[in-house]
Amino acid sequence: MNVHDIPQNPDEHVRFAVHLDRLRHVADPDEAELVSRVLTDPDRTMAQSAVLRHLDRRAADLHPGPAYEEWAQAMTRATIDHPFLTRRLQEWSLFRAVTLKLPWRPDDLLASSDWLQSKTAVGTNTEAVEILAELGRTKRIRNAARNGLNHRSES
Structure with missing residues (x-):
């Protein structure tokens, strides 16, 4: 099976598994093309879910290093x-900026999804965690951030 082939199995669960496997094993030069092809699957929700898992996995691996920028583009x-x-890719870029202490704007963090706020609330950037402890979108996010700050002060 090459990058251009989309599995024709009518069962979306089988196609989902195939997409995940192919995304997990794709060579870097073929990755963007494969992502585009997966997104042509007739089950748009399933295809986006497969790509989202892939993006999260790759971004988690790449965000600390210089290869992230070109990959994200x-x-x-x-x-x-x-x-x-x-939007998820934009939020990974914001997470990267916060984590690596690159320039970022508090308003961008406050406007971000629960996913990013939750991920950042348990992070190491004290400024970001303090902002989320005070102004995080949900009680759960604010509590997670406060717990992280309290844990640091006890250490």
């Missing part, structure tokens, strides 16, 4: 017609 181009996926 390529994945943004591959997912441009899928607002949820492009």
Whole structure:
């Protein structure tokens, strides 16, 4: 099976598993093309879910290093017609900035999804955690951030 083939199995669970496997094993030069192809699956929700898992896995591996920027740009181009996926990539970029203490804006963090706020609330950037302890979107996020700050002060 090559990058251009989309599994034709009518069972979306089988196609989902195949997509995940192919995304997990794709060579870097073929990754953006495969992501684009997976997103042509007739079951749009399933396809986006498979790509989301892939993006999260790859971003988690790449975000600390310099390869992240080029990868994120390529994945943004591959997912441009899928607002949820492009937003997730933007949030990974914000997470990267917060984590690596690169320039970021508190308003961007406060406008971010529960997913990103929750991930950041248990992180190591004290400024971001303090902001979320005070102004995080949900009680759960605020509590997680406060717990993280309290844990640090006890150490």
